[in-house]
Amino acid sequence: MHTDLQDYSHKRYNILTGEWVLVSPHRAKRPWQGQNEAVSNEVRPTYDPSCYLCARNTRINGEINPKYKDVFVFTNDFAALQTGSKSFTVDDGLLIAQSEQGICKVICFSPDHSKSLADMTAKDIEKVVFAWQKEYKELGDNKLINYVQIFENKGAVMGCSNPHPHGQIWSQTTLPNEVDKKDQQQLDYFNKNKSSLLGDYIKQELAKKERILFENDAFVVIIPFWAIWPFETMIVPKEQQHSILDLKDKESFLFAEAISVITKAYDKLFNTSFPYSSGIHQAPTNGKDNNHWHWHMSFYPPLLRSATVKKFMVGYEMFGSPQRDITPELAAKMLTKLITSKA
């Protein structure tokens, strides 16, 4: 254990993006006098007649949802990216732009309006994993699409406009910024070391056991050394896999189990339906050599001290670097306790 990291301000290097996070361990002591978030303890019905994601309800564009039994995927009615929109380039001195095409989908995790992933069984979450695989494959096969971003915004504080359990998939022609950075960092490492960056990192973490929250035969759940959000976590396959299409045999279930474990622990932490954005970063579908990719799923939850006090990524974070107040090691201790306790 590097004890200096618990006592003094420092920055940590994110091996996946090449960027830094500022860590100020002593800052957690400052009193909070700012905005508190609203907590909704409202018990939701299993079916809401006004919800546009519930089975058999009518969406804004007039389409009627089928009477789906587990997972239901449809194209976003207000897609940020579309196919068939005009292709163009602006290359006018220092004004540089280019058209972007894509397909945006919505994926309902369950017909039950009242549930979240944390309330579902690993067996049910596995059906979500199967749907993600199908979408990644089908979208990736489309020649317009070179990258598929699977994500979920959970909770009103994360801009989620409907509490029905659902995620999104935005797929597009070019690589978004964050994917581009991770592509480059992984490639540089792979070329130099002939091994996977994340694979080697996980081996190191498994030996140290300071930031590992959970492991099963195929996955670890970890707070990365360079985590930005107070309780940020990452699910990583122990052996290198380029994308979720590489999941073999029981691994889709083991992945679902990892999702189940971490989302349940989150809900226990502040005794609230824990808000977060989660996302899967995996190999682009551009048909190029992506042997350097090691896919992983990250959770970025905003809460800091309680169900109502979140971390604000504002002034210094926007203009300087991300900054965190409690150390990843302390956050790991808190979450591990909740995972191993049987309550």
Add this chain to the structure above:
Amino acid sequence: MHTDLQDYSHKRYNILTGEWVLVSPHRAKRPWQGQNEAVSNEVRPTYDPSCYLCARNTRINGEINPKYKDVFVFTNDFAALQTGSKSFTVDDGLLIAQSEQGICKVICFSPDHSKSLADMTAKDIEKVVFAWQKEYKELGDNKLINYVQIFENKGAVMGCSNPHPHGQIWSQTTLPNEVDKKDQQQLDYFNKNKSSLLGDYIKQELAKKERILFENDAFVVIIPFWAIWPFETMIVPKEQQHSILDLKDKESFLFAEAISVITKAYDKLFNTSFPYSSGIHQAPTNGKDNNHWHWHMSFYPPLLRSATVKKFMVGYEMFGSPQRDITPELAAKMLTKLITSKA
């Protein structure tokens, strides 16, 4: 006018960071069913006995604020960066960290608890500019400090824990991520073209007049072509200056005037005290050759549609790229109208 940019999804290149923003003009039509922010229409007193920033009040550490008349600067009682903390390096395989020292200050813009920059005269804002100059100079002269980040978080939604008009200054040994990117992009351009990147950009914008909101003899207020936040703006000196220490004669007043104009327009836009984070990016104080730097002040306000509906930078934005719904050109029209109208 590139009309395709108003009609079709595209990405725009940020010349200062080398990153992209996804623009989806048609998305603004989607109905909003998500979280609304609370608006406080509370009229604040000019003095609040419980405010730790008001003159003559006692702060948490027991110090008593002086009876200040205009601007008051002190060292942050809960500084994220400190001097005299231990120096160390962690270079342990893929775990990479290094200690970071610095000085964090708080700057009260006015003793009047009820005011914001938008309510102050340009003459009073000029005193804030003088204080920024003094701090940039003094902190920069400290051999521990190589970069000085001046910023303001305004409004509860921006994590501001006290409504008393104030900003912060975090100064440190190394360059934060965002500054590092801008340093590199400006240097590359300067080496290639022997002129300032932002200077050349502003000339192009002054010829087009599509995104300029206001200009005086020394400054333009502009929505940058690559703006991320719905009503993001930037104040830029027309002639290249490395830092705010280069302000000559009347220019500190003209800078204050630009701040006054844009903050007043913001308050009018949704008829509310407009929340934002603002910050000044300028030359590092590392004593190196910083001839490529062109300082500028940016405003990142979160509101999108009204005083209560903000833009959420969540799932896709965190895992992919920033994404905006209304175009910079539309935002420029809306703000320009408020600046030129005499009401």
